[in-house]
Amino acid sequence: MTRPLPDTVQAAAREMFDLTVRPMTSPLTVEEMRTALSDYDGVIPTLGDLFSEEIFLAEDTWRCRILANFGVGYNHIDVAAAQRAGMVVTNTPGAVTDATADVALTLILMSARRAGEGERLVRAGQWDGWHPTQLLGMHLGGKTVGIVGMGRIGQAIARRCHLGFGMQVAYHSRSAKSLDFPAEQKTGLLELAAAVDVLVVAVPGGDETHHLINAEVLDAMPAHAHLINIARGNVVEEAALVRALSSGQIGGAGLDVYEFEPAVPDSLCAMENVVLLPHIGTAALEVREDMGLMSVRNLQAFFAGEAPPNLV
Numbered sequence: 001m002t003r004p005l006p007d008t009v010q011a012a013a014r015e016m017f018d019l020t021v022r023p024m025t026s027p028l029t030v031e032e033m034r035t036a037l038s039d040y041d042g043v044i045p046t047l048g049d050l051f052s053e054e055i056f057l058a059e060d061t062w063r064c065r066i067l068a069n070f071g072v073g074y075n076h077i078d079v080a081a082a083q084r085a086g087m088v089v090t091n092t093p094g095a096v097t098d099a100t101a102d103v104a105l106t107l108i109l110m111s112a113r114r115a116g117e118g119e120r121l122v123r124a125g126q127w128d129g130w131h132p133t134q135l136l137g138m139h140l141g142g143k144t145v146g147i148v149g150m151g152r153i154g155q156a157i158a159r160r161c162h163l164g165f166g167m168q169v170a171y172h173s174r175s176a177k178s179l180d181f182p183a184e185q186k187t188g189l190l191e192l193a194a195a196v197d198v199l200v201v202a203v204p205g206g207d208e209t210h211h212l213i214n215a216e217v218l219d220a221m222p223a224h225a226h227l228i229n230i231a232r233g234n235v236v237e238e239a240a241l242v243r244a245l246s247s248g249q250i251g252g253a254g255l256d257v258y259e260f261e262p263a264v265p266d267s268l269c270a271m272e273n274v275v276l277l278p279h280i281g282t283a284a285l286e287v288r289e290d291m292g293l294m295s296v297r298n299l300q301a302f303f304a305g306e307a308p309p310n311l312v
Contacts, residue, residue: 001044002028002036005070006285009292016300017042030055037062042303044295045077046070047279053081062086066302068295069312071282072096073232075205079312089312090298093152095290100281101156104230107254108145108161108198110275111226113137114252117272138197138224138251140165146196147171148189148212149203149231150179157200157230158183170195193220198228205232215240224251230281233257242267245274256281 001013001021013019020040022028027048028036033055036043043064045051051067056078062085067077069091079089110116114137121127121135145161147154150173161167162181169183172192176185186192189212193199199221203209213227213236221227227250229236238259244250245268252273258264261279268274282288298308 002032002049003046003070005044005292006289008289009296012293012296013044013299016296034058037064040064042066042068042299044068044070044292044299047073047076049076051077051082053078056081056085056087066090066299066308068298068302068308070291070295073205074312075232088302088308090295090302090308090310091312092291092294093310095287095294096282097152097156099284099287100153100230101160103256103277103281104153104157104200104202104228105160105164107228107230107256107275107277108140108200108226111228111252111254111273112140112198114272116275120272138226140167140198142166142168143197144168144170144195145198145200146186146192147173147183148192148199148201149173150177150183151202151204153230154200154202155179157202161198167198189217190220193217193225194222196225197222198226200228201231201235203231203235205235209235211235211237213237213241215243218244218250221250223249226251227253228255229253230256233259233261238265238268245271 003025004021004023010021033051041063045067065087067082067087067089069077069089072091072093074089074091077089082089114135118135145167147158150171158169159181162169170186170192171183172186172189201213218240241253242265245253254275256277257279264276298310301308
């Protein structure tokens with residue numbers, strides 16, 4: 001277990017396996033990744049543990065047979081290289097859907113209604129009382145939300161926006177979706193960006209989506225629109241976003257992930273029109289327990305000779 005997981009998860013793993021828990025919360029180093037593959041039959045890695053092709057090629061044979069990833073996203077693992085090295089990779093889909101969608105709505109509300117800016121005003125002792133034109137934000141009712149990537153999480157966000165706030169829904173996805181709420185599919189990302197008041201990024205990470213949201217997409221957005229990213233940091237070209245926010249090209253942004261996290265540009269931190277959260281999309285105890293137990297079940301099935309329920 002490459003990071004300490006909730007006690008209930010560790011207890012469940014200890015019932016089935018001889019468990020070693022790495023006590024640090026930082027990502028594995030290159031040497032630690034090689035040690036993990038050589039000394040253990042299974043590994044529970046997570047975000048930041050960069051199991052690249054070079055790691056797998058460092059030895060001809062490894063002891064490890066399964067990487068049971070803690071998290072739905074697995075772009076930090078070269079799955080093809082792992083398979084060539086004789087390992088399977090699993091993840092934890094489903095467990096993260098609602099929690100991540102909730103944080104997306106948190107960012108949408110905070111960004112549109114300038115909540116972060118208002119809280120900073122109060123904490124700084126600079127609030128001089130209510131008046132009719134103070135901190136006027138964007139009302140969400142009747143506005144259009146655009147979802148980039150209409151998978152489980154994208155649909156959960158869209159459903160909350162439509163049913164909870166009466167927002168219209170548009171989306172761009174690789175294929176049309178059968179949905180239980182009205183939504184318009186846009187044929188292109190630029191067409192979607194130009195048509196919405198809030199653009200939410202909910203695609204997987206990886207080479208295919210690297211800088212998917214770039215200067216061209218940001219330029220297509222209306223000047224009042226807000227960008228929300230709960231996907232992976234490098235899906236958004238961070239330098240282009242800084243320029244768009246600082247120039248007033250877009251109205252605001254809400255971010256839970258960053259291109260080079262944990263580093264966040266000083267320019268973003270200094271802006272009032274951006275909400276910054278520390279990657280808390282799944283940071284609820286019940287959710288992290290569900291994720292961890294799902295990883296343990298994947299390990300249990302694999303070593304019982306069965307197909308893991310969440311094989312990548």
